[in-house]
Amino acid sequence: MAPLVLHVTGARPNFPKAAPVLEALAAYPVEQLLVHTGQHYDDKMSDIFFRQLGIPKPDVNLGVGSGAHGAQTAKVMEALEELFTERRPDLVVVYGDVNSTVAAALVASKMGITFAHVEAGLRSFDMSMPEEINRLVTDRLSDLLLTTSPDAVAHLGNEGTAPEKIHLVGNPMIDTLLKNEARFDAAAARADVGIEGDYVVATLHRPGNVDDPEDVKALVAAMHAVADQAQVVIPLHPRGRARLEQAGFLDHPGMRVIDPLGYIEFMGLVRGAAAVVTDSGGVQEETTILGVPCLTLRPNTERPVTITDGTNQLVTREVLAERVREVLATGPLQQWPTPPLWDGHAGERIAKILARAVGAAEPVRA
Missing domain, CATH: 3.40.50.2000 (Glycogen Phosphorylase B;)
Structure with missing residues (x-):
């Protein structure tokens, strides 16, 4: 047997x-x-x-x-x-x-x-x-x-x-990304969401950002400052969406909240983004391979290789808007390092x- x-x-x-x-x-x-x-x-x-x-x-x-x-x-x-x-x-x-x-x-x-x-x-x-x-x-x-x-x-x-x-x-997650990379259609993702010009993708769910009312208030202010510069697209599960809506997250014309996406659709959206703002672990790795600047809204990361050998940087809410401004001014990356293996x-x-x-x-x- x-x-x-x-x-x-x-x-x-x-x-x-x-x-x-x-x-x-x-x-x-x-x-x-x-x-x-x-x-x-x-x-x-x-x-x-x-x-x-x-x-x-x-x-x-x-x-x-x-x-x-x-x-x-x-x-x-x-x-x-x-x-x-x-x-x-x-x-x-x-x-x-x-x-x-x-x-x-x-x-x-x-x-x-x-x-x-x-x-x-x-x-x-x-x-x-x-x-x-x-x-x-x-x-x-x-x-x-x-x-x-x-x-x-x-x-x-x-x-x-x-x-x-x-x-x-x-x-192994990068195996999956590379195997499916040809299916990541940034133009189709942009059309599906209905946006033109530069946009930023956000994924935010960590307790340190969305649980405490004061943290949520500060997060909303920081993300509105990002939306002053470029449209922000954020897939949100309904459970997390209610708390952010109550804090005024959508009270900005540049904020676009959508339902969670499938893997292929989400990666297409990320591929076409000027930057990603996240507190997720895996997104730091995916952006590193795709060459998309990643701004991780956390005080630490368990994936520091995405900083030393990738496109990631840790940011605070206070400096987030300035970092987005720098990324938009630099434009798409032409070369970037990737981790071994x-x-x-x-x-x-x-x-x-x-x-x-x-x-x-x-x-x-x-």
Whole structure:
């Protein structure tokens, strides 16, 4: 019987990371089971990703839905424990830093199942971020730590992780981006939104920006100052939209709020942008490859390689408008650095390591 590799995904950022791993591992004599916990459960946040990226429909959808961190993590753990008991996977693969990630890590570890963490070693050193807690716990328990950048390798080494567990493999999300890059149609995205001239894309959802009323007020003022210079397009989930609307976010003719987009449509929008203002992690990586200036509205980032080898910079609300002014004056980038091994082959490197871990070292097809 072929060894069983069980992949756990749960939120929108996981899917472009898992897609190239699933595809590359299919060349080996292993059985794969794709589990979607349902942490993100509406169509634009999950199902459309499977359709657009050619990922097979999940074999199992746990449908846990949203909720407080503890409650959501507990629901995922309970459901995964039952599933792991039934299927007894030889290897569990987790992605990123969402609640589903740490839930799977805890269950696999307690049940003595080998597991691998794709995107291990990222650190913001900000314990107010739930994702940082998830990263630390997951990496401490992981048997295989698959990293996207040299700084992540260094963090794990500094934390005492055994060197043989750590593998620098590159960024599988960039595999997905490069594979689909020809489909990112900036002109079509511009037409769909109905905008002309320079525009800025914004993605904002972190608690440090949108939870506290005073922070929201300051964010609205900063974004209005951006909209004085260029149109701002921001996809917003309805839950986050209400709070910003109440704070007057839309009380500016240059602000354009749209519903969440599919992967292809969103990346087309990003490709045509003069700049991106974000507090998201993955967007910092995507803009780095596309050569779009990224202004990260956070005091820190777990992806500093996008600053040293990319197009990203950290900004505060106070200086955001000035940074946008500088970007608009400079115009589109003609050359920019990119991180090592972000070359479209991370999925293949990961698959080779996973296959070796379950005793299926040689692929059965090219």
